[in-house]
Amino acid sequence: MSAYTDAIDAFRRDLLTRTLEAHGANRAHAARALGISREYMQLLIRRHAIDLPGKAGRPERAAR
Secondary structure, eight states: OOHHHHHHHHHHHHHHHHHHHHTTTOHHHHHHHHTOOHHHHHHHHHHTTOOOOOOTTOOOOOOO
16 A cells, blocks of 8 residues: 555544544444544444444354
């Protein structure tokens, strides 16, 4: 990959991570704050391999 692509990916990953942290890992709220759909948020989380904590008492779903 090019330096440009690497920089863009790093920015996206940081933005997604910070937004998710600010919203308590609530994907719907974070997506709304960024002005994107929950589906696109989920795609970006997978694409950038962002680890999210599971909800209390609920196991994480297996990755598709």
